[in-house]
Amino acid sequence: MGRAVEEAILLPKGFAILIEPDLCIGCSICELICSISHRGAFNPKRGLLAVRKDVFSGDVSILICRNCPSPPCYEACGIEGAMSMEAGGVVRINPSKCTGCKACMSACPHGAIFYDDERGICTKCDLCGGEALCAKWCPQGAIKVMGA
Amino acid sequence: MSAPFGWVGKILRVDLGSERIWTEDTAKYSRDYIGGIGIVARILWNEVLPEVRPFDPENRLIFMAGPLTGTLAPCSSKIIVGSKSPSLHPVEHSTRSSVGGDWGPELKYAGYDGLVVEGRAEEPVYISVLDEEVEIRRAGGLWGKGTFATQREIAHQLGQGAETLCIGPAGENLSRIATIQTQTGKASGHSGFGGVMGSKNLKAIAVRGTGDVRVADPDGFLRVCEYAKSIMVPHPMGGGAGGLGWTRALPDKRLLPFFSKYRRRYFSCHSCPAACDGFCSVPGVGSGSEKCDGWFYRDYAYDYHGDGSEEGDRAFFHATLMANDLGVDCFELVSMIPWLARMRDRGLMSDDAIGLPLGKIGSREFAEKLLRKIAFKDGPGEILSEGSARAAELFGRGAEELYEALWFAYGQNQHDDVRSYPIVALLWALDSRDPMIDTHAIRHLLVTRLLWPEPFGVREHERDAICERVFGSTEVADHSSYRGKARAAAICQHYSRAFSALVLCDWTAPIFSSPSTEGHMGDPAVLNGLLSAATGLEFGLEDLLRVGERIYNLERAQLVREGRRRGSDALYEYWFSNPDPSGKVIPRGEFERAKDEFYAIRGWDPETGIPKPEKLRELGLLDVAEAMSKYIQGPD
Numbered sequence: 001m002g003r004a005v006e007e008a009i010l011l012p013k014g015f016a017i018l019i020e021p022d023l024c025i026g027c028s029i030c031e032l033i034c035s036i037s038h039r040g041a042f043n044p045k046r047g048l049l050a051v052r053k054d055v056f057s058g059d060v061s062i063l064i065c066r067n068c069p070s071p072p073c074y075e076a077c078g079i080e081g082a083m084s085m086e087a088g089g090v091v092r093i094n095p096s097k098c099t100g101c102k103a104c105m106s107a108c109p110h111g112a113i114f115y116d117d118e119r120g121i122c123t124k125c126d127l128c129g130g131e132a133l134c135a136k137w138c139p140q141g142a143i144k145v146m147g148a
Numbered sequence: 149m150s151a152p153f154g155w156v157g158k159i160l161r162v163d164l165g166s167e168r169i170w171t172e173d174t175a176k177y178s179r180d181y182i183g184g185i186g187i188v189a190r191i192l193w194n195e196v197l198p199e200v201r202p203f204d205p206e207n208r209l210i211f212m213a214g215p216l217t218g219t220l221a222p223c224s225s226k227i228i229v230g231s232k233s234p235s236l237h238p239v240e241h242s243t244r245s246s247v248g249g250d251w252g253p254e255l256k257y258a259g260y261d262g263l264v265v266e267g268r269a270e271e272p273v274y275i276s277v278l279d280e281e282v283e284i285r286r287a288g289g290l291w292g293k294g295t296f297a298t299q300r301e302i303a304h305q306l307g308q309g310a311e312t313l314c315i316g317p318a319g320e321n322l323s324r325i326a327t328i329q330t331q332t333g334k335a336s337g338h339s340g341f342g343g344v345m346g347s348k349n350l351k352a353i354a355v356r357g358t359g360d361v362r363v364a365d366p367d368g369f370l371r372v373c374e375y376a377k378s379i380m381v382p383h384p385m386g387g388g389a390g391g392l393g394w395t396r397a398l399p400d401k402r403l404l405p406f407f408s409k410y411r412r413r414y415f416s417c418h419s420c421p422a423a424c425d426g427f428c429s430v431p432g433v434g435s436g437s438e439k440c441d442g443w444f445y446r447d448y449a450y451d452y453h454g455d456g457s458e459e460g461d462r463a464f465f466h467a468t469l470m471a472n473d474l475g476v477d478c479f480e481l482v483s484m485i486p487w488l489a490r491m492r493d494r495g496l497m498s499d500d501a502i503g504l505p506l507g508k509i510g511s512r513e514f515a516e517k518l519l520r521k522i523a524f525k526d527g528p529g530e531i532l533s534e535g536s537a538r539a540a541e542l543f544g545r546g547a548e549e550l551y552e553a554l555w556f557a558y559g560q561n562q563h564d565d566v567r568s569y570p571i572v573a574l575l576w577a578l579d580s581r582d583p584m585i586d587t588h589a590i591r592h593l594l595v596t597r598l599l600w601p602e603p604f605g606v607r608e609h610e611r612d613a614i615c616e617r618v619f620g621s622t623e624v625a626d627h628s629s630y631r632g633k634a635r636a637a638a639i640c641q642h643y644s645r646a647f648s649a650l651v652l653c654d655w656t657a658p659i660f661s662s663p664s665t666e667g668h669m670g671d672p673a674v675l676n677g678l679l680s681a682a683t684g685l686e687f688g689l690e691d692l693l694r695v696g697e698r699i700y701n702l703e704r705a706q707l708v709r710e711g712r713r714r715g716s717d718a719l720y721e722y723w724f725s726n727p728d729p730s731g732k733v734i735p736r737g738e739f740e741r742a743k744d745e746f747y748a749i750r751g752w753d754p755e756t757g758i759p760k761p762e763k764l765r766e767l768g769l770l771d772v773a774e775a776m777s778k779y780i781q782g783p784d
Contacts, residue, residue, distance in 0.1 A: 025423040027416035028250075032220045036370065041360035042219050043257065045309065052308075055331040056296060058412045058427045058435055137220075139381060139421030140414075 017064070017132055023142040024060045026053035030134035030143060037133050038126075046116065048125045049134060062143065064134070065091070065112045065125035073124070076107035095121050153364035154215030154682035155183065160260040160282065162275055164348050165205055165267030169282050174261040180768060182679070182692075183214030183261060184651035185244055185586075186699045188230030191264060192242045193702055193772065198710045202234035202340070203322060203347035205268040211255070211313070211353070214651040218256035218361035218418075220373045221678050222380060223656040225417035227252035227262075228648055234324040235340030235477075236581060237537035237559030239716075242706050243580040245339040247313070248417035248653060249330045251355060254311040258357030269349035274314075276306060277355040287351040291320060294473035295329040296436075302354045314352035315342045316475025318523040322346050323533040325477045325522065332469070333425065333437030334417070337477045338560065338582060340535070364684025372677040379662040379671055381421055382603075402446055405456050406438075410465070422656040430465045442468035444481035445515055448489075452510025459512075467515035474523040483554040483561035484536045485509060485518075487547075496546045503528035535559060552722035556582070564591060566719055567728040570630045574637040574742055577717045580707055586644040588654045593661050594625055597668075606661050606668045613667055614660055630738040634745035642696030646675055649695060698767045701750075701759050705772045708779055714757035717743060753780055 031044035031051060038048055049064040067089060074091045077083040082097040083104065093104075098121040105113045105122055113124045128134075135143040155178055158171040177187040188210050200206045210230040217224055225248040233243045255263065258277050265275070269284065272291040276283050290298050299312045311330065318326035319342030326342030327335040336342075345351075363369045410430050414423035415437065429435040445467035453460035471478045491497035492506040499506050503521060508514045520526065522533045531539045537559030540551035555561045560582040566573035571594065575583040584591055593614060597606040606614070612622040619639055623632025647654050652675070660670045676687040704712075724734045747754045751763030758780050764773035 022413065025414050025416040025421075027420055027423070028253075028418050029220065029421065032419060033370075036220065036363075036366055039360070040366060041362045043358070043360045045257070045358050046360075053415075055415065055427075055437075056300065056435065058415075058429065060413070139377070140423070 017067075017127075017135060018144045018146050019062050019064065020142050020144075021060050021062050023140045024051065024053075024062060025140055025142075026051060026055075026060055027139065029137050029139060030062075033133045033137040034125075037128065046114075046118075048114070048123055049112070050114065063111045064143070065127070066110050067091075067127075068109075072107040072109065073104035073113055076103045078103060090127055091124070092126055093122055093124055095119065098122055153362050153684050154219075154679070155261050156218075156256050156259050156359070156361060158260050159187075159212075159262045159264060160277065161264050161266075162282070162284070163267040164265060164269040164273065164284065164350060167284055169284070171260070178215070178261075180695070181699060181702075182649040182695055183217075184212050184226075184228040185230070185645055185648035186695065186702075187212045187262060188228050188244060189699050189702045189706065192230055192232075193706050195266075196232055196242055196706075200232055202232045202240050202344055205348070206266065207232045207344060207347075209265045209341065209344050209348065209350075210262065211252075211264075212262035212651075213252045213256055214261075214649055215682050216650045216652060216678055217261075218253040219363060219682060220370065220419055221650075221652065221682070222373065222376050223417075223420045223422065223653040224651065225249060225252060225420055226648075226651045226653050227255070228651055229328065229336040229339070229341055231339070231341050231344045233339045233341070233581070234322075234343045235338070235480075235535055235559060237535070239711055241558075241580045241710050241712065242703075243339050244586075244648070245336040245341055246586070246648065246651070246653075247328065247330060247334055247336040248420075249311070249334040250418045251311040251313050251330050251353075252651070253361075253418045254309075254355045254357050256357065256361050257359050258355050259359050263353065265345075265348060265350060265353075268347065272320075272349050272351050274302065274350065274352040274354060276302075276310075277353070277357075278306065278310075279357055279359060290314075290351045292317060295475055296332065296473050298352055299330070302352055306354055306356060310354045310356040312352050312354040314475075315345045315350075316473060316523065318475040318533070319343055319346035320351070321523060321525050321533070323476070323522055323525070324535045324538065325480045325533070327472075327475045327477050329472060329475055331415075331437065332427075332435070333439065333472050335472070335475075335477070338479050338585065340477070342475050342477075363682045365681045369678070369681035372674065372681050375671075376674045376678065377421060379665050379674070380656065382663055402450055402455070403438075403442075406461055406464075409461070411438075417653070420653065420656060424655065428465065430462060433462050433466045434469050436469045436472065438465065438468055440478075442478070444471070444478050444485060445510075448485060448510035449515075450510075452508070460510075463510065463512040463515065466512055467519070470516065470519050474519055476519055476522050480535060480561060481518075484532070487536055487540075487550055487554050490550045491543070491547055494546065494550070496543070496550070501528060502532075503530075536561070549722075552720040553726065555720060556723065557719045558582075564595065565728055566723050567732045567734055568730070569594065569627050570633045570734075570738075570742070571624055571627075571636055571640070573719065573723075573734055573739065574630075574633050574746065575640060577719055577739075577743070578637060578641070578746065580703065580712075583641075583644070586648050586654045587640050589643065589647075589659045590624075590640050594627075597661055603663045610668045611661075614669055617669070618660055618672065630735075630742040634742045634749055637746060638697075638749050639693075641700045642693040643672070645696035645699040646692045649699060650675065650679060652678075694767075698769065701764060701767055702769060702772060704752075704759055705764070705769070705776055708758050708776065712757070714743070714747070714755065717757055756780065 031047040034047035035043045100120040135145045272287040274287040410428040415425040416423040449464035450460040563584040624636035761773035
């Protein structure tokens with residue numbers, strides 16, 4: 001079976017994340033490591049990425065920030081200071097300013113921004129400062145860090 | 149009170165008769181029994197009295213996770229299911245089963261360490277658990293549907309992310325070999341608990357949770373997880389990341405071409421890197437998981453239609469999907485179909501008597517008719533729905549003799565050869581059901597790993613070093629005698645209960661041997677390491693195995709109360725008198741002496757096989773000790 005590398009995501013300092021959904025086994029390990037590192041607890045539904053699997057069709061999609069060159073989320077955000085663009089083009093959400101209006105969610109073409117109903121704000125992948133723990137822990141290489 | 153670490157603190161209780169829903173604190177049980185199989189054993193002891201029969205409303209259907217469920221611990225997806233079993237024969241004993249996938253972790257995220265169902269609903273219902281919102285909902289529209297359609301319909305009703313356990317028509321119609329299913333090929337299969345669920349008019353249990361599972365020491369816990377993963381990956385039984393794929397690890401060449409044609413991806417259970425599940429799509433049949441499920445029909449289908457033929461592919465995969473959809477235990481069929489074929493060949497069974505085209509075993513038509521007969525109890529031969537053991541009784545002497553050649557004990561069909569491996573024979577004789585279901589780790593070490601290629605295979609001297617470490621002796625690996633097997637069996641039982649209390653999957657968890665360490669040495673201390681870091685309570689390996697011993701003794705007390713004695717710690721006569729290919733039978737004298745030794749090691753009465761009160765008191769089972777003293781004094 002041929003494998004398509006879905007998309008290369010450029011990261012700061014010349015790294016890139018490669019996503020290969022065909023390799024994904026739907027184990028949720030990426031969601032678990034994401035939630036424990038960002039939230040301090042295991043809670044796959046409250047991670048900053050999501051794996052959607054359909055066990056009846058076999059379809060899997062990995063929803064993670066693509067770090068778009070001209071990020072539609074950043075452009076859609078109308079709240080002063082709620083989103084910032086860091087060196088290397090990484091968009092971050094400032095939780096103290098975000099109002100949870102979901103404009104960024106609607107603008108994101110990849111379904112990679114999530115609404116946190118506990119805090120009433122939007123959340124997204126912050127690439128773990130470049131460390132990308134999801135890629136480090138993925139047992140199949142469905143999410144990989146390449147480059148440097 | 150905030151939730152404890154590892155556990156989430158509550159067990160959900162549902163009485164379908166009174167429609168009462170309540171919770172109890174997990175801490176009531178977890179201190180002595182940890183979780184999973186341990187809490188199952190305690191609730192069975194407390195609440196399922198000997199006179200309760202499997203399909204009575206008073207029977208409990210218990211689903212129990214453990215402190216590692218829902219965490220990043222590798223291979224931690226499983227839950228233990230417990231109940232009085234309709235499939236065990238001749239006595240309907242209390243027993244256990246397990247099921248992986250994503251349902252158990254979802255229950256933890258919803259805030260519950262387990263769920264206990266009792267009573268009987270007046271009409272078909274399903275239970276929905278959406279965090280703290282628990283409802284008993286009407287399931288009239290779902291009744292009669294297969295497990296695939298049921299799960300899809302519930303996902304439609306409850307929204308994305310709901311995980312569902314459900315029964316198919318086999319469970320609804322109280323087949324004794326009915327399963328509880330989730331996804332397309334994961335089941336609590338071999339204890340007949342689908343029928344218990346059907347007897348409660350309970351079609352499904354759907355769960356969606358958005359809460360946290362917290363661990364006491366996140367950094368330390370992640371370090372143990374990383375270490376555990378490092379000694380288990382690449383997992384030989386897993387399909388991804390360099391594993392053999394367990395269909396290749398076993399002497400099973402007919403699945404390889406099938407998988408290369410039809411497999412679309414590997415799926416894993418929650419938090420497991422092994423990926424045992426091959427998801428296949430076969431044109432003209434459908435899509436779903438294929439692993440051991442299809443064994444029951446694969447060889448017959450290829451023999452009937454031609455090896456590697458597309459019609460053979462279709463017949464075999466259709467049978468797998470249909471069994472999982474109707475909720476029929478595939479593993480029972482592994483022996484039921486050869487049994488029917490042998491009766492046909494000896495002229496003991498006609499098409500009319502059984503209502504099946506016995507000349508067409510291997511065809512799609514035969515599989516469909518057999519599975520429908522079991523699930524819907526239609527027409528002649530509906531006795532097959534009761535399972536092979538009870539059917540053999542009805543069919544009489546010739547059928548019973550043929551039956552014994554394919555089953556080992558308790559109405560449970562063969563799994564490894566009890567003549568070839570003394571440790572396996574003892575484990576079988578001293579359990580309530582097929583014990584290999586939670587002792588695969590020992591099976592891999594002593595049997596399969598010697599056959600596998602590098603890096604997975606274990607050489608004999610490496611195996612011996614591992615046995616020295618785990619069992620304190622290499623005697624367990626000497627299959628020529630029963631020497632040392634009683635002690636090894638006890639250790640295996642403690643490990644299996646420890647695994648199933650945490651709950652980890654014995655197929656995949658890093659334990660005795662490893663593909664990636666020096667000398668293939670595994671590390672059992674991973675078990676207590678994960679438990680300690682998750683809960684913040686210090687457990688040594690010995691502490692954990694002690695809990696395993698307590699659980700095993702409590703299970704035994706429950707069996708004793710239900711009538712089990714030394715005389716029933718046995719295998720069918722066939723295995724003592726018919727040799728294996730190398731000429732071995734079970735030597736009766738040695739076997740009985742090993743049992744003597746086992747009861748002595750256990751602190752059980754050697755005459756009756758009843759745990760002695762002083763042993764039970766030593767294990768902290770004071771109330772059980774008091775109850776058992778009555779049985780020791782009473783008539784056998």
